[in-house]
Amino acid sequence: MHIPRSLINTSSLIEQCWQCQRKLDRNECPSYCPCEKHVLLPVRSEIDYFRLFDLSRSFEIDTKQLTRMFRNTMKFLHPDLSTNKSDIEKKYSQDQSALLNGAYKTLLSPLARAHYLLKLENITIEESPVQLESDFLQYIMEINEQLVDEDNDQKPFPIELAIKMRQEIDDHMKELSNALNTMDLEKAKEILARLQYFNNIDDKLTNLEVKHGII
Template sequence: MQAALRQHLGGARWALRVSEAALRPRCVGPASPPAPRCWSCGGPVPGAAGLPHFCPSCRALQPPGPRPDLFRLMDCDRSFSLDVQRLQRRFRSLQRALHPDRFGQRPPKEQHYSEQHSSLVNKAYQTLLNPLSRGLYLLELNGVEPAQETDCDADSEFLTEIMEINEKLAESKNEDSLEETETLIKVKREELTKEVTAAFERDDLQEAKKLLAKMKYFANLEDKLKNKKMPS
Protein backbone atom coordinates (compact mmCIF):
# COMPACT_ATOMS: atom_id res chain seq x y z
CA MET A 1 0.00 0.00 0.00
CA GLN A 2 2.90 2.37 0.84
CA ALA A 3 4.42 1.67 -2.59
CA ALA A 4 1.14 2.56 -4.29
CA LEU A 5 0.94 5.78 -2.24
CA ARG A 6 4.49 6.77 -3.21
CA GLN A 7 3.68 6.13 -6.86
CA HIS A 8 0.53 8.26 -6.61
CA LEU A 9 2.40 11.18 -4.96
CA GLY A 10 5.20 10.98 -7.55
CA GLY A 11 2.67 11.17 -10.36
CA ALA A 12 1.02 14.19 -8.73
CA ARG A 13 4.37 16.01 -8.39
CA TRP A 14 5.18 15.30 -12.07
CA ALA A 15 1.79 16.66 -13.16
CA LEU A 16 2.40 19.80 -11.06
CA ARG A 17 5.82 20.36 -12.69
CA VAL A 18 4.27 19.98 -16.15
CA SER A 19 1.52 22.48 -15.37
CA GLU A 20 4.05 24.99 -13.96
CA ALA A 21 6.20 24.65 -17.07
CA ALA A 22 3.17 25.33 -19.24
CA LEU A 23 2.42 28.54 -17.30
CA ARG A 24 6.04 29.72 -17.28
CA PRO A 25 6.65 32.44 -19.96
CA ARG A 26 8.78 31.25 -22.84
CA CYS A 27 11.86 33.13 -24.02
CA VAL A 28 11.10 34.36 -27.50
CA GLY A 29 13.67 36.14 -29.65
CA PRO A 30 12.96 39.52 -31.22
CA ALA A 31 10.50 39.38 -34.05
CA SER A 32 12.05 39.92 -37.45
CA PRO A 33 10.79 43.04 -39.25
CA PRO A 34 8.14 42.39 -41.84
CA ALA A 35 9.38 42.05 -45.38
CA PRO A 36 8.89 45.25 -47.38
CA ARG A 37 5.90 45.28 -49.69
CA CYS A 38 5.43 47.18 -52.93
CA TRP A 39 3.33 50.30 -52.50
CA SER A 40 1.68 49.65 -55.88
CA CYS A 41 0.88 45.93 -56.07
CA GLY A 42 1.54 44.79 -52.51
CA GLY A 43 4.02 42.13 -53.57
CA PRO A 44 7.26 41.43 -51.70
CA VAL A 45 10.15 43.71 -52.62
CA PRO A 46 13.54 42.08 -52.02
CA GLY A 47 16.65 44.13 -52.38
CA ALA A 48 19.28 46.07 -50.47
CA ALA A 49 17.78 48.46 -47.95
CA GLY A 50 18.14 52.10 -48.89
CA LEU A 51 19.22 51.46 -52.48
CA PRO A 52 17.00 52.40 -55.43
CA HIS A 53 15.08 49.39 -56.62
CA PHE A 54 11.96 48.46 -58.56
CA CYS A 55 9.22 45.98 -57.67
CA PRO A 56 10.02 42.67 -59.42
CA SER A 57 6.30 42.13 -60.11
CA CYS A 58 4.94 45.46 -61.36
CA ARG A 59 8.25 47.34 -61.91
CA ALA A 60 7.11 50.29 -59.79
CA LEU A 61 9.91 52.44 -58.36
CA GLN A 62 10.05 52.06 -54.58
CA PRO A 63 10.59 54.95 -52.13
CA PRO A 64 14.10 55.77 -50.87
CA GLY A 65 15.02 54.39 -47.47
CA PRO A 66 15.63 56.58 -44.42
CA ARG A 67 19.18 57.96 -44.02
CA PRO A 68 20.88 55.82 -46.70
CA ASP A 69 24.65 55.37 -46.66
CA LEU A 70 25.83 57.68 -49.45
CA PHE A 71 28.94 55.59 -50.09
CA ARG A 72 26.83 52.48 -50.55
CA LEU A 73 24.32 54.35 -52.69
CA MET A 74 27.11 55.46 -55.02
CA ASP A 75 28.76 52.01 -55.03
CA CYS A 76 31.96 53.35 -53.45
CA ASP A 77 34.12 52.06 -50.62
CA ARG A 78 33.59 53.89 -47.34
CA SER A 79 36.94 55.62 -47.52
CA PHE A 80 38.36 59.12 -47.92
CA SER A 81 40.36 57.86 -50.92
CA LEU A 82 37.84 57.75 -53.74
CA ASP A 83 37.77 56.53 -57.34
CA VAL A 84 36.29 59.67 -58.90
CA GLN A 85 35.68 58.02 -62.30
CA ARG A 86 33.76 55.19 -60.64
CA LEU A 87 31.71 57.75 -58.72
CA GLN A 88 30.92 59.64 -61.93
CA ARG A 89 29.88 56.47 -63.77
CA ARG A 90 27.56 55.47 -60.94
CA PHE A 91 26.08 58.98 -60.85
CA ARG A 92 25.30 58.97 -64.57
CA SER A 93 23.83 55.45 -64.38
CA LEU A 94 21.51 56.31 -61.48
CA GLN A 95 20.43 59.58 -63.02
CA ARG A 96 19.48 57.85 -66.27
CA ALA A 97 17.39 55.29 -64.38
CA LEU A 98 15.79 57.64 -61.86
CA HIS A 99 15.43 61.01 -63.59
CA PRO A 100 11.88 62.43 -63.22
CA ASP A 101 11.59 62.82 -67.01
CA ARG A 102 11.39 59.03 -67.27
CA PHE A 103 8.35 58.94 -64.96
CA GLY A 104 6.13 61.56 -66.58
CA GLN A 105 3.44 58.95 -67.44
CA ARG A 106 3.65 57.10 -64.13
CA PRO A 107 1.36 57.59 -61.08
CA PRO A 108 1.96 60.79 -59.04
CA LYS A 109 3.36 58.80 -56.11
CA GLU A 110 5.99 57.19 -58.31
CA GLN A 111 6.84 60.55 -59.85
CA HIS A 112 7.41 61.87 -56.32
CA TYR A 113 9.68 58.93 -55.46
CA SER A 114 11.66 59.59 -58.63
CA GLU A 115 12.19 63.21 -57.59
CA GLN A 116 13.30 62.09 -54.13
CA HIS A 117 15.74 59.54 -55.53
CA SER A 118 17.14 62.01 -58.07
CA SER A 119 17.66 64.66 -55.40
CA LEU A 120 19.34 62.13 -53.11
CA VAL A 121 21.68 60.96 -55.89
CA ASN A 122 22.68 64.56 -56.60
CA LYS A 123 23.35 65.15 -52.91
CA ALA A 124 25.41 61.95 -52.63
CA TYR A 125 27.46 62.83 -55.70
CA GLN A 126 28.25 66.37 -54.56
CA THR A 127 29.01 65.22 -51.00
CA LEU A 128 31.45 62.50 -52.04
CA LEU A 129 33.05 64.41 -54.91
CA ASN A 130 34.28 67.27 -52.72
CA PRO A 131 37.13 66.23 -50.36
CA LEU A 132 35.95 68.53 -47.55
CA SER A 133 32.32 67.39 -47.53
CA ARG A 134 33.43 63.76 -48.03
CA GLY A 135 35.69 63.97 -44.98
CA LEU A 136 33.01 65.64 -42.86
CA TYR A 137 30.53 62.92 -43.86
CA LEU A 138 33.03 60.22 -42.90
CA LEU A 139 33.39 61.82 -39.46
CA GLU A 140 29.60 61.79 -39.13
CA LEU A 141 29.42 58.10 -40.04
CA ASN A 142 32.04 57.37 -37.38
CA GLY A 143 30.15 59.32 -34.70
CA VAL A 144 32.66 62.19 -34.54
CA GLU A 145 31.36 65.71 -34.01
CA PRO A 146 31.61 67.96 -37.09
CA ALA A 147 34.90 69.79 -37.59
CA GLN A 148 34.71 73.50 -36.76
CA GLU A 149 37.16 76.20 -37.71
CA THR A 150 37.82 76.75 -34.00
CA ASP A 151 39.35 73.24 -33.84
CA CYS A 152 42.62 74.64 -35.18
CA ASP A 153 42.69 77.89 -33.17
CA ALA A 154 45.71 76.63 -31.26
CA ASP A 155 47.79 76.52 -34.46
CA SER A 156 48.98 80.11 -34.52
CA GLU A 157 51.33 79.50 -37.46
CA PHE A 158 48.44 78.27 -39.60
CA LEU A 159 46.20 81.18 -38.61
CA THR A 160 48.96 83.63 -39.49
CA GLU A 161 49.26 81.98 -42.91
CA ILE A 162 45.51 82.33 -43.46
CA MET A 163 45.65 85.98 -42.45
CA GLU A 164 48.45 86.66 -44.91
CA ILE A 165 46.56 84.98 -47.76
CA ASN A 166 43.47 87.00 -46.85
CA GLU A 167 45.49 90.21 -47.03
CA LYS A 168 47.03 89.15 -50.32
CA LEU A 169 43.58 88.45 -51.71
CA ALA A 170 42.24 91.79 -50.52
CA GLU A 171 45.13 93.66 -52.11
CA SER A 172 44.89 91.85 -55.47
CA LYS A 173 44.03 94.45 -58.08
CA ASN A 174 44.49 92.61 -61.38
CA GLU A 175 44.04 89.21 -63.00
CA ASP A 176 47.67 88.18 -62.57
CA SER A 177 47.71 88.74 -58.82
CA LEU A 178 44.38 86.90 -58.44
CA GLU A 179 45.71 83.90 -60.38
CA GLU A 180 48.81 83.86 -58.18
CA THR A 181 46.63 83.78 -55.05
CA GLU A 182 44.38 81.13 -56.62
CA THR A 183 47.40 78.90 -57.32
CA LEU A 184 48.63 79.31 -53.75
CA ILE A 185 45.23 78.33 -52.32
CA LYS A 186 45.02 75.32 -54.64
CA VAL A 187 48.46 74.06 -53.61
CA LYS A 188 47.62 74.41 -49.91
CA ARG A 189 44.31 72.58 -50.40
CA GLU A 190 46.06 69.71 -52.18
CA GLU A 191 48.63 69.42 -49.38
CA LEU A 192 45.87 69.29 -46.78
CA THR A 193 43.97 66.69 -48.80
CA LYS A 194 47.01 64.40 -48.74
CA GLU A 195 47.35 64.87 -44.97
CA VAL A 196 43.66 64.12 -44.41
CA THR A 197 43.98 60.98 -46.55
CA ALA A 198 46.88 59.76 -44.40
CA ALA A 199 44.99 60.52 -41.18
CA PHE A 200 41.95 58.51 -42.27
CA GLU A 201 44.15 55.64 -43.48
CA ARG A 202 45.69 55.28 -40.02
CA ASP A 203 42.22 55.75 -38.46
CA ASP A 204 43.26 58.92 -36.61
CA LEU A 205 39.86 60.60 -36.70
CA GLN A 206 40.75 63.45 -34.34
CA GLU A 207 43.70 64.44 -36.52
CA ALA A 208 41.49 64.19 -39.60
CA LYS A 209 38.98 66.45 -37.84
CA LYS A 210 41.64 69.13 -37.19
CA LEU A 211 42.86 68.99 -40.79
CA LEU A 212 39.31 69.24 -42.14
CA ALA A 213 38.85 72.33 -39.98
CA LYS A 214 41.83 73.84 -41.78
CA MET A 215 40.32 72.87 -45.12
CA LYS A 216 37.25 74.89 -44.16
CA TYR A 217 39.41 78.01 -43.99
CA PHE A 218 40.66 77.40 -47.51
CA ALA A 219 37.12 76.72 -48.74
CA ASN A 220 36.17 80.17 -47.43
CA LEU A 221 39.17 81.70 -49.19
CA GLU A 222 38.11 80.05 -52.45
CA ASP A 223 34.63 81.55 -52.07
CA LYS A 224 36.15 84.99 -51.55
CA LEU A 225 38.35 84.48 -54.59
CA LYS A 226 35.34 83.57 -56.77
CA ASN A 227 33.48 86.68 -55.60
CA LYS A 228 36.55 88.78 -56.31
CA LYS A 229 36.81 87.41 -59.86
CA MET A 230 33.12 87.95 -60.65
CA PRO A 231 32.53 90.98 -62.89
CA SER A 232 30.99 93.86 -61.01
Protein backbone atom coordinates in the same frame (compact mmCIF):
# COMPACT_ATOMS: atom_id res chain seq x y z
CA MET B 1 14.25 46.04 -67.81
CA HIS B 2 17.83 46.05 -66.53
CA ILE B 3 18.19 47.55 -63.06
CA PRO B 4 21.58 49.17 -62.23
CA ARG B 5 23.58 47.17 -59.70
CA SER B 6 23.83 50.29 -57.52
CA LEU B 7 20.10 49.92 -56.87
CA ILE B 8 20.51 46.36 -55.67
CA ASN B 9 22.15 44.77 -52.63
CA THR B 10 21.93 47.93 -50.53
CA SER B 11 20.48 47.89 -47.03
CA SER B 12 16.88 49.08 -46.90
CA LEU B 13 14.47 50.24 -44.24
CA ILE B 14 11.45 49.36 -46.39
CA GLU B 15 9.64 46.28 -45.14
CA GLN B 16 7.22 45.69 -47.98
CA CYS B 17 6.33 46.96 -51.43
CA TRP B 18 3.48 49.46 -51.38
CA GLN B 19 1.91 47.84 -54.46
CA CYS B 20 2.50 44.10 -54.43
CA GLN B 21 3.03 43.89 -50.63
CA ARG B 22 6.11 41.77 -51.16
CA LYS B 23 8.34 41.64 -48.10
CA LEU B 24 11.70 43.23 -48.80
CA ASP B 25 14.78 42.35 -46.77
CA ARG B 26 17.89 44.52 -46.36
CA ASN B 27 19.59 42.98 -49.36
CA GLU B 28 16.84 43.74 -51.85
CA CYS B 29 16.59 46.71 -54.16
CA PRO B 30 15.95 49.95 -52.21
CA SER B 31 14.67 51.92 -55.19
CA TYR B 32 12.71 49.36 -57.19
CA CYS B 33 10.67 46.44 -56.00
CA PRO B 34 12.21 43.29 -57.56
CA CYS B 35 8.77 42.19 -58.73
CA GLU B 36 8.05 42.11 -62.46
CA LYS B 37 6.59 45.64 -62.48
CA HIS B 38 9.67 47.19 -60.87
CA VAL B 39 7.59 49.83 -59.12
CA LEU B 40 9.45 52.70 -57.49
CA LEU B 41 9.81 52.59 -53.73
CA PRO B 42 9.99 55.42 -51.18
CA VAL B 43 13.36 56.95 -50.34
CA ARG B 44 14.99 55.37 -47.31
CA SER B 45 15.47 57.57 -44.28
CA GLU B 46 19.07 56.34 -43.97
CA ILE B 47 21.44 55.54 -46.81
CA ASP B 48 25.15 55.11 -47.35
CA TYR B 49 26.02 57.33 -50.31
CA PHE B 50 28.99 55.15 -51.20
CA ARG B 51 26.89 52.00 -51.51
CA LEU B 52 24.34 53.91 -53.54
CA PHE B 53 27.03 54.33 -56.21
CA ASP B 54 28.61 50.91 -55.65
CA LEU B 55 31.77 52.47 -54.19
CA SER B 56 33.90 51.42 -51.24
CA ARG B 57 33.61 53.74 -48.26
CA SER B 58 36.86 55.65 -48.66
CA PHE B 59 38.15 59.19 -49.08
CA GLU B 60 40.02 58.14 -52.21
CA ILE B 61 37.41 57.28 -54.84
CA ASP B 62 37.27 56.98 -58.61
CA THR B 63 35.32 60.13 -59.53
CA LYS B 64 34.95 58.92 -63.11
CA GLN B 65 33.23 55.77 -61.85
CA LEU B 66 31.11 57.94 -59.55
CA THR B 67 29.95 60.09 -62.47
CA ARG B 68 29.34 57.04 -64.63
CA MET B 69 27.22 55.37 -61.95
CA PHE B 70 25.34 58.61 -61.31
CA ARG B 71 24.38 59.01 -64.96
CA ASN B 72 23.46 55.36 -65.35
CA THR B 73 21.28 55.35 -62.25
CA MET B 74 19.65 58.67 -63.09
CA LYS B 75 18.40 57.11 -66.34
CA PHE B 76 16.09 54.98 -64.22
CA LEU B 77 15.14 57.51 -61.56
CA HIS B 78 14.73 60.80 -63.42
CA PRO B 79 11.24 62.30 -62.85
CA ASP B 80 10.79 62.83 -66.61
CA LEU B 81 10.57 59.06 -66.98
CA SER B 82 7.62 58.89 -64.58
CA THR B 83 5.16 61.07 -66.50
CA ASN B 84 2.92 58.07 -67.20
CA LYS B 85 3.32 56.62 -63.72
CA SER B 86 0.98 56.92 -60.77
CA ASP B 87 1.13 60.02 -58.56
CA ILE B 88 2.85 58.09 -55.80
CA GLU B 89 5.56 56.84 -58.17
CA LYS B 90 6.04 60.36 -59.49
CA LYS B 91 6.67 61.52 -55.94
CA TYR B 92 9.05 58.65 -55.24
CA SER B 93 10.88 59.43 -58.48
CA GLN B 94 11.30 63.09 -57.51
CA ASP B 95 12.46 62.17 -54.00
CA GLN B 96 14.95 59.58 -55.22
CA SER B 97 16.25 61.88 -57.94
CA ALA B 98 16.86 64.59 -55.33
CA LEU B 99 18.61 62.08 -53.07
CA LEU B 100 20.81 60.87 -55.92
CA ASN B 101 21.79 64.42 -56.89
CA GLY B 102 22.63 65.31 -53.30
CA ALA B 103 24.67 62.15 -52.81
CA TYR B 104 26.56 62.74 -56.06
CA LYS B 105 27.46 66.33 -55.18
CA THR B 106 28.59 65.26 -51.73
CA LEU B 107 30.92 62.52 -52.95
CA LEU B 108 32.23 64.51 -55.91
CA SER B 109 33.62 67.28 -53.68
CA PRO B 110 36.67 66.15 -51.64
CA LEU B 111 35.80 68.42 -48.70
CA ALA B 112 32.13 67.43 -48.68
CA ARG B 113 33.18 63.78 -48.99
CA ALA B 114 35.44 64.13 -45.95
CA HIS B 115 32.67 65.82 -43.97
CA TYR B 116 30.36 62.97 -44.91
CA LEU B 117 32.85 60.29 -43.87
CA LEU B 118 33.19 61.97 -40.47
CA LYS B 119 29.41 62.28 -40.22
CA LEU B 120 29.11 58.53 -40.73
CA GLU B 121 31.24 58.23 -37.58
CA ASN B 122 29.01 60.75 -35.75
CA ILE B 123 31.62 63.51 -35.95
CA THR B 124 30.75 66.98 -37.21
CA ILE B 125 32.78 70.17 -37.14
CA GLU B 126 29.63 72.24 -36.71
CA GLU B 127 28.61 70.54 -33.47
CA SER B 128 32.11 70.41 -31.99
CA PRO B 129 34.31 73.07 -33.64
CA VAL B 130 38.06 72.55 -33.82
CA GLN B 131 40.19 74.96 -31.82
CA LEU B 132 43.01 75.76 -34.24
CA GLU B 133 46.31 77.26 -33.10
CA SER B 134 46.52 81.04 -32.92
CA ASP B 135 49.63 80.98 -35.16
CA PHE B 136 47.68 79.27 -37.92
CA LEU B 137 44.78 81.70 -37.64
CA GLN B 138 47.21 84.62 -37.73
CA TYR B 139 48.81 83.15 -40.85
CA ILE B 140 45.41 82.86 -42.55
CA MET B 141 44.52 86.41 -41.57
CA GLU B 142 47.74 87.72 -43.11
CA ILE B 143 47.06 85.84 -46.35
CA ASN B 144 43.55 87.28 -46.52
CA GLU B 145 44.89 90.78 -45.94
CA GLN B 146 47.38 90.24 -48.75
CA LEU B 147 44.56 89.14 -51.06
CA VAL B 148 42.61 92.29 -50.25
CA ASP B 149 45.68 94.32 -51.17
CA GLU B 150 46.16 92.29 -54.37
CA ASP B 151 42.57 92.91 -55.49
CA ASN B 152 43.65 95.91 -57.49
CA ASP B 153 43.51 96.38 -61.26
CA GLN B 154 46.96 97.93 -61.18
CA LYS B 155 48.60 94.86 -59.65
CA PRO B 156 49.46 91.61 -61.45
CA PHE B 157 47.97 88.30 -60.36
CA PRO B 158 49.88 86.95 -57.29
CA ILE B 159 51.11 83.79 -59.01
CA GLU B 160 53.61 82.87 -56.29
CA LEU B 161 50.95 83.11 -53.60
CA ALA B 162 48.58 80.98 -55.69
CA ILE B 163 51.23 78.29 -56.16
CA LYS B 164 52.01 78.31 -52.43
CA MET B 165 48.37 78.11 -51.34
CA ARG B 166 47.50 75.34 -53.78
CA GLN B 167 50.51 73.37 -52.61
CA GLU B 168 49.21 73.81 -49.06
CA ILE B 169 45.88 72.38 -50.19
CA ASP B 170 47.53 69.41 -51.92
CA ASP B 171 49.64 68.65 -48.84
CA HIS B 172 46.66 68.90 -46.51
CA MET B 173 44.59 66.68 -48.80
CA LYS B 174 47.25 63.97 -48.57
CA GLU B 175 47.31 64.29 -44.79
CA LEU B 176 43.52 64.16 -44.68
CA SER B 177 43.44 61.02 -46.80
CA ASN B 178 45.99 59.33 -44.56
CA ALA B 179 44.13 60.32 -41.39
CA LEU B 180 40.84 58.98 -42.73
CA ASN B 181 42.42 55.77 -44.01
CA THR B 182 43.97 55.11 -40.59
CA MET B 183 40.75 56.15 -38.81
CA ASP B 184 42.55 58.94 -36.95
CA LEU B 185 39.28 60.85 -36.97
CA GLU B 186 40.22 63.68 -34.61
CA LYS B 187 43.27 64.38 -36.76
CA ALA B 188 41.12 64.26 -39.88
CA LYS B 189 38.69 66.70 -38.29
CA GLU B 190 41.51 69.15 -37.52
CA ILE B 191 42.95 68.92 -41.04
CA LEU B 192 39.51 69.41 -42.54
CA ALA B 193 39.03 72.54 -40.46
CA ARG B 194 42.31 73.90 -41.81
CA LEU B 195 41.35 72.98 -45.36
CA GLN B 196 38.17 75.01 -45.08
CA TYR B 197 40.28 78.12 -44.56
CA PHE B 198 42.57 77.26 -47.46
CA ASN B 199 39.60 76.49 -49.68
CA ASN B 200 38.19 79.93 -48.92
CA ILE B 201 41.51 81.47 -49.95
CA ASP B 202 41.54 79.39 -53.13
CA ASP B 203 38.08 80.70 -54.01
CA LYS B 204 39.40 84.25 -53.68
CA LEU B 205 42.40 83.40 -55.85
CA THR B 206 40.07 81.95 -58.48
CA ASN B 207 38.05 85.17 -58.46
CA LEU B 208 41.27 87.11 -59.02
CA GLU B 209 42.19 84.79 -61.89
CA VAL B 210 38.85 85.55 -63.51
CA LYS B 211 39.34 89.26 -62.94
CA HIS B 212 42.77 89.15 -64.58
CA GLY B 213 41.47 87.09 -67.51
CA ILE B 214 43.60 84.08 -66.61
CA ILE B 215 40.62 81.72 -66.60
